[in-house]
Amino acid sequence: MLQKLSSFAGVQGPVVVIVMDGYxxxxxxxxxAIAAARKPTLDRLFASYPNIRLRAHGTAVGMPSDDDMGNSEVxxxxxxAGQVYSQGAALVANAIASGAIWQGAAWQEIVxxxxxxRGxxxxxxxxxxxxxxxxxxxxxxxxVQAKAEGVKTVRIHALLDGRDVPETSALDYVVPFEAFxxxxxxxxxxxxxxxxxGRQYITxxxxxxxxxMVDKGWKVHVLGEGPQFPNATAAVNGLREQNPGTIDQDLPEFVIGENGKAIGTIEDGDSVxxxxxxxxxxxxxxxxxxxAAFNKFDRVRQPRVTYAGMLQYDGDLKLPxxxxVAPPAIKDTTGEWFAKSGIAQFACSETQKFGHVTYFWNGNRSGKFDGETWQEIPSDVVPFEQRPWMKAAEIADAMIAALQSGQYRTLRCNFANGDMVGHTGNFFAATxxxxxxxLSLARVLQAVDAAGGAALITADHGNADEMYELDKKTKQPAQNSDGSFKAKTAHTLNPVPLILYDNVSGGKLGLKQTAxxxxxxxxxxxANLLGLEKHAAWDESVLDIK
Ligand SMILES: O=C(O)[C@@H](CO)OP(=O)(O)O
Ligand SMILES: [Mn+2]
Ligand SMILES: [Mn+2]
Structure with a gap:
């Protein structure tokens, strides 16, 4: 159980955390796109409620360096979890640098x-x-290591990015890698x-x-079925020609063939x-x-392979x-300790971010803690620039109903829009x-007031805040040779807001900005808003109690 705070009994009504993904x-x-958007609610919040800036990238979230942008997982x-762990990016880089990865049973079994x-x-x-x-x-x-250990053949199945790196940068990776x-x-x-x-098209x-998407990926990676090209450089060039204007993440699938035969089908006895x-x-x-029993699509055949993931992806399901490399052992999360303190918790988002407020929130575990209720709103399956409102209204509906139910002491949700639409590189859609x-925030906050609660409004990292690559010198949007702006689809390195929406404490509560x-x-x-001391493992509260 978390101890009671001596200085503050807590907000009487529910405590709500709202994550505006990519803000x-x-x-x-x-x-x-955030500056360009008409956003009366947020303007009012920034003008009239306590708000500070939080670091959301680099070492502040467990990334190897401060040049690394933030992302939803970290x-x-x-x-x-209220804690910063060295994350996958850092753990893998370290395991390779020390050579520990090659000593592990998993790598040895792969080889x-x-x-x-067949080698x-x-x-x-x-x-x-x-x-x-x-x-x-x-x-x-x-x-390099596979070769050193006597593997005969390596086949790479390359998912083109353009979402964490510039939108049409695939050849910057493919050309040197094919040369290597x-x-x-x-x-x-x-x-x-x-x-x-493209990563948003297959797998x-x-x-x-x-x-x-996974079915399509299976067909090209495993079965070798798809449009053939002689090499990946030719594939990217060819697919771009056939699909003008399509950015890397959305490029269709390709197979490398020789005399009409795919060179890299996955067969019994291979390692993956x-x-x-x-x-x-x-x-x-x-x-x-x-x-073994799989019904999401017809695999046609399931090759008997030695399979490994770079990390363990789900600690509850033990997958894979x-x-x-062992994942960060994320312990003592808020989900766990609020549950142990008898606090009923509600979590909600639409499909695209549902795992963010459940699985990532709880330390990459897919299981619920006692007293947790999760609600998923099914996402549209369309390019999000066509539906930039996504399911914000439905998430607000669910949050309002949960607030009105009076069943939950703390609630959390994620609005996906700023991030998912930000990733399309479409400025107008992002606004x-x-x-x-x-709009949805305004509705949820009314329900927070009606329930006598308070809310923290924040984000997990930036995205819609920079929709164009900025010219390094002028700091103005960079231009393509035809004069158009260079769209930026990736997250940003900017800080994110933390706003305290509190109409109940009578000015007793504020936020402390620290370096x-x-x-x-x-x-x-x-925890403090709930009237509880933090867990010893958690980083300090920024709640200022006057
Ligand atoms: O879409 C994703 O997978 C990432 C970007 O690679 O975005 P986020 O971290 O916001 O989920
Ligand atoms: Mn995110
Ligand atoms: Mn994102």
Whole structure:
């Protein structure tokens, strides 16, 4: 049980945490869809309620360096656990640097498994240096090590990014990597890219939103069925020609063929490494490889392979069974300790972010703690620039109903809009996305007032705050040669807001801005609003109690 605070009995009504995904505070309004949006509710909040800035990127959320942007996994982990752990990106980089990864049983089984079969290791994963789901340097190190350990053939199944890196940067990765593979290949070692496609088109679906993407990925990676090209560079060029204006993440699938035959089908006795360290978009394809009874799509055949994930993606489901690097052991989350303190909790989002407020929030566990209620609003399966309002209204409806029910002492939700629409690179749609959040926020806050509660409004990282690549010198939006602006689809390095919406304490409560304030300070702040001391493991509260 968490102890009672001596200085404050807590807000009488419910304490609500609202995450506006992808809502950062930019240095300049140039290129910010947030600045361009009409958002009377947020304007009023910033003008009239206590608010501070929180660090949401780099080492403040467990990334290897402060050049790393934040992302939903590390952001929601930090918010939900109140602690900063070295995250997958850092853990894998360290395991490779020390060589510990090669000593582990999982890597040795991958190599031994391949050698007892045809000698083939497949690597499937996100092909960039974005460091959100994966890093191409990790792949490079594994190819070199596989060769050193006597693997005969390497086949890479490359998911093109353009979402954590510039939107049409695929060839910046593919061309040098194909050159590198050419250099390491010799009479006894053959390493090539064998298949791929855009990450938002094949394989990397999450939260059961659209299994058809995984089906498409399976067909190209495993069965070798799809439009053929002689190499990945030719594939990217060819697909771009056939699909003018399509950015990398949305490019269709491709297969590398030789004399009409796919060069990298996955067969019995092969080894397969899914080299993303982040779990949300790795779980579905992992299930397709591991599950004996699988009914999400027709696999046609299930090759008997030695399969490993870069990390363990789900600590409750133990998925996958074999993993190269142990994930951060996220302990003592708010979900767990509020449950132990008898506090009923409500969590809600739409499909695209549902796992963020449940699985990431609870430390990458898919199971509920006692007294938790989760509500998922099914997301649209459309390009989000066509529906920038997404399910904000429905999430607000669910939050309002949960507040009115009087059943929950604390509630949390995530509005996906700023992030999911921000990732499309469509400025106009992103302003509408922010406006939809503003409208829904107004409705939820009315219900918070009616319940005599208080709310913390925040974000997990930036995105819609910078919709164009900024010119390094002028700090103005950078231009393409035809004069159009260069769209930016990735997250940003900007801080995020923390607003305290409190009409109940009579001015007793405020927020403390500290130099190091970050997402991990929210957990203790929520505990204090509930009238509870923080858990010893959590970073300090920023609640100022006068
Ligand atoms: O879409 C995703 O997978 C990531 C970007 O790679 O975004 P977020 O961290 O906001 O989920
Ligand atoms: Mn996010
Ligand atoms: Mn995102």
């Amino acid at each position: 950062g505070l930019p240095k300049s309004d140039a290129g910010s 952001g929601h982990n930090a918010i939900g 031994a498994g391949a050698k007892s079969g 083939v290791v497949h690597f499937i994963g996100l092909f960039s240096d974005g460091n959100v789901h994966s890093h191409i340097d990790h792949l490079k190190a594994m190819v 593979l050419g250099e390491v290949s010799d009479a006894g070692f053959d390493a090539r890219i064998a298949s791929g496609g 990397m679906d999450r939260y059961d939103a659209n299994w058809a 490494v899914f080299f993303n360290f982040r779990g949300d978009r790795a779980i579905e394809i992992t299930r397709a490889f591991e599950e 069974a074999r993993f190269l 509408l996305a922010v406006e939809a959040v503003d 190091t304030a970050g997402l991990s300070n929210i957990a203790a702040t929520v």
